[in-house]
Amino acid sequence: MIEEGYVEGRNPVIEAIRGGREIDKILIAKGSEQGSINKIIGMAKDKKIVIQYVEKAKLDSMSETKAHQGVIALVTPYSYVEVDDIIKAAEDKNEDPFIIILDEIEDPHNLGAIIRTAECGGAHGVIIPKRRAVGLTPVVIKSSAGAVEHMNIAKVSNIASTIEELKKRGIWIYGADMEGKHDYFQKDLTGPIAIVIGSEGKGIGRLIKEKCDFLVKIPMKGKVSSLNASVAASVMMYEVLRQRSIRE
Structure with missing residues (x-):
């Protein structure tokens, strides 16, 4: 397994939800609720995943990619297969x-x-x-x-x-x-x-x-x-x- 416990960016988060990844919560930058962010919000609600709205600066400080696109999902570590x-x-x-x-x-x-x-x-x-x-x-x-x-x-x-x-x-x-x-x-x-x-x-x-x-x-x-x-x-x-x- 890997230590990194989050997924950054709109498409990666959408695929994490779609793929059945265990997600603890999704952090969304305040004021970014439009386009594919609304799709993520809808998918998260369907899966009963907790959504938390935070300041963009918080996502900036967490982001390794520096391209979080207003959303970061806190997830369980990825499980490698045999x-x-x-x-x-x-x-x-x-x-x-x-x-x-x-x-x-x-x-x-x-x-x-x-x-x-x-x-x-x-x-x-x-x-x-x-x-x-x-x-x-x-x-x-x-x-x-x-x-x-x-x-x-x-x-x-x-x-x-x-x-x-x-x-x-x-x-x-x-x-x-x-x-x-x-x-x-x-x-x-x-x-x-x-x-x-x-x-x-x-x-x-x-x-x-x-x-x-x-x-x-x-x-x-x-x-x-x-x-x-x-x-x-x-x-x-x-x-x-x-x-x-x-x-x-």
């Missing part, structure tokens, strides 16, 4: 597992964006390491636009051993890396699959690379030699979705 839960989520949908593995992503905006794309792209879960990586902070939750409320996220002690376990269960591991021999769209990305995305500065660690079944690259035609981690993840995830859609 890797088995991600596999079961795929089985329950009668689908081949589609998993995103993140190797030491440290930027909360990147993690939030990746989780958002994973939810939109049909991934069954995201796996992150316990150490040397960002967890589900308020900035991550805000950056995901509330997608964390609908995505299975597992936090593991050892990414390398987790990959080994996934391989034993018949899941193919593809690492997105510039050392890959093939462009990502040249490989068959259907079937049970996990995509590994490396950290913003170092990419995928050496040991993790060795555990991957395949390394695939995203071709670069410009003068900049790499993509932002969340953009690279998006490119890979939507190629999986494209190939799966063709096979259906």
Whole structure:
């Protein structure tokens, strides 16, 4: 679990309510009762969630994102799932597992964006390491636009051993890396699959690379030699979705 006990911003709060998250109370800035704030008030009343109107300065002092949009929900800590839960989520949908593995992503905006794309792209879960990586902070939750409320996220002690376990269960591991021999769209990305995305500065660690079944690259035609981690993840995830859609 994470220590952060609140969700900031209108869309993240709406998704927290919609997703059934336990919410102790919702703090709303006085004078902001319009637009989507009224939607939040209505949803909160339906769920019998306590609403408290406070000065905007109070929300400003609490906010980590500095973009609370006039609302902060005080919530129970996020519960991470087990890797088995991600596999079961795929089985329950009668689908081949589609998993995103993140190797030491440290930027909360990147993690939030990746989780958002994973939810939109049909991934069954995201796996992150316990150490040397960002967890589900308020900035991550805000950056995901509330997608964390609908995505299975597992936090593991050892990414390398987790990959080994996934391989034993018949899941193919593809690492997105510039050392890959093939462009990502040249490989068959259907079937049970996990995509590994490396950290913003170092990419995928050496040991993790060795555990991957395949390394695939995203071709670069410009003068900049790499993509932002969340953009690279998006490119890979939507190629999986494209190939799966063709096979259906």
